[in-house]
Amino acid sequence: MSSCFIAGTFFIKNKEGVNIARVLITAENINKAFGEKVVLKDCSFGIHEGSKIGIIGANGTGKSTLMKLLAGKSIPDKGRITYRNEIRAVFLPQEPDFNDQNTVIEQVYESDQPHFEIIREYHHLRIHLEGNNTPEMMHRLSELSEYMDINKIWDIESEARSLLTQFGLTDTDKPVSLLSGGQKRKLDIVRTIIGKPDILLLDEPTNHLDIDTIEWLQNYLTDFVGTILFVTHDRYFLDSICNIIAEVDLGMVQWYEGNYSYYVEKKQTEITALQRKETRRKAQLQKEMKWLQRGAKARTSKPKNHIDRVKELIDKSYLIENKELEISFANQRLGKTILELRNISKAYDENMLLNNFTHLFQKNERIGVLGPNGCGKTTLLRLITGEIEPDTGSVKVGINTSFAYYTQAMEDLPPEKRVLEYITDYAENIRTKDGVLHSATEMLERFLFDGKHQQSKIKSLSGGEKKRLYLLKSLMFGANFVILDEPTNDLDLQTLEILEDYLDAFQGCVLVVSHDRFFLDRVVDCLFIFEPDRVHKFAGNYSDYLLVKRFKKAEESEQKKEAPVRVEKTPSKLTYKLQRELESIQSKIDEIEARMSELEEILQSMAATLSGDEFIAIDRENKKLESELDTLLHRWEEIEASQ
16 A cells, blocks of 8 residues: 655555545635735645544644634635535534533534434433423433434443543533533543544644543544544644644645654755755856856847846745744843742642642752643642742742743733734843843744734734743743743644743743643653642653653553452343443443453463564553443443442
8 A cells, every 4th residue: 555645635545556545525726814814825635534634834824724614614715625425524623612501411412413413402301301390301301212222322422421431521410611621621522522423623632631631532543543634733642643744834735644753854855955956046146146247248148038047046045934933031040049849738629739748949940740630730830929828838939039930821912902012011122141132023023923913913813823922921031930831732833842942941940831741851851740649759751751650550450460350230220221331331341351361362372473563552452442441340330339
């Protein structure tokens, strides 16, 4: 099997060169502009079955716009997008768009997928029957239940509840308006992936997720048999899932076959080739300019088309000038005492987030903060910066310590204010590390806001551009202790890479809460890991922590000599629906345990002949089966407890 690109379209071919993957989406001459800003121009391409496409590009280039066009949430100014008949696509927007009147279980089925309207009506009646159980409503509920039995819709219900349980959303009758940002993101992911759609369209799917959930989603999408298009800044995510990279830039979509690592390598090759062509152009231009300077007589003896070619050499450049984001601010040296946290505790509504935590920060310490959503990571940052006070303990900030605090929520930027005005409100001039005083205009240019952009109103900026502007405001006063709360959300890869370069060279302390595993590996050398009963300190970056975590898990598995005892019985007091679900779970558990036994037999009998890749494949499948088995057993216990 081979693959190739033709006219912006990715084809998968067999050995005979015949296309074997169906085209699911066709885009023809797509154009989209917002005012004078053209984000897509005459773009044509096809999306083939089985493609897993990562969409990348700088903030404001049109990545989210492209996703919305493909999802039918926006209409192109020109051109058309066509889906193959009977293809089901589901869109995950960057921010959840929920009906606050819905409960968790109702929101799961807020989609036009087959059967979802039936399930949604069933749950609506079930939830609202209490105190209003008219004969008509009871009859309709019975009809819906019977229809779901006949059409095996309870399988969808079982899948949804298992996923919700796995994501910690156990109260399925809870109003969505009471969920946190991370919980809403998890709920929206469940809504997106249940029902097994043909195409997943995901805009920044890792935003607001904790690392464990990101890894679960990464494994799920890697094994997903359908087609995926997604926008993300997560480089590990791109590397693990993609077989195609689509770069959006200057109104065009450029396609690269392979994952993100391949794209970086290919991009560098392209740049090198362009640089060579540019070198040849300049050499030819220098030669021709000498001829032009020889005098009028010599020039008149040459044909006019030769002079035109010289003019073309002057005007033509093979390299597009890409301005680079430069961050370099003057900062004060840290003193002997930097920041001391002594026995601090903080609780909300009897929920203890920090308990007797102590840490004395050392010079140039770089710490990442890990933990599930709602565990207290942002609370720690707010305690450090003095936004809130600890219940017990003390926070002592050194005399020379100056914080730069980049918050997750980001302050409300004034929508009617122009970009330049927003920065000059804080400072007319900014001093960089080299001691030079720069105007606000110059610093904005370094942050990729050209003159036209600086006069734009903030409301016209993309989400990522607003984040970049806020980053400048947060860092420009030359602090020596940088605190970043989820800095990677909505930032493009170019800005992220140069922020990483800045932090590499930064002479001060760094404390960062992030779910971006690549960013953590690059930036930090120590971790604060929030666990249920304490904050654990770990010396190393995220990959180091992951290796230790996996080793401990493998060690614990070895120590378990007996499998958990499972009593297989169908409770007599269960409803018909739950009995059917329990029978389905029993069957699936038997299948999984049988397959796990097969894998164990293979490892024992063929260990000497297995290759490294085969070991990895078996280990990966075994971990997936263990996860599925845990979910099923958890649901089993729930059903038994409901008697």
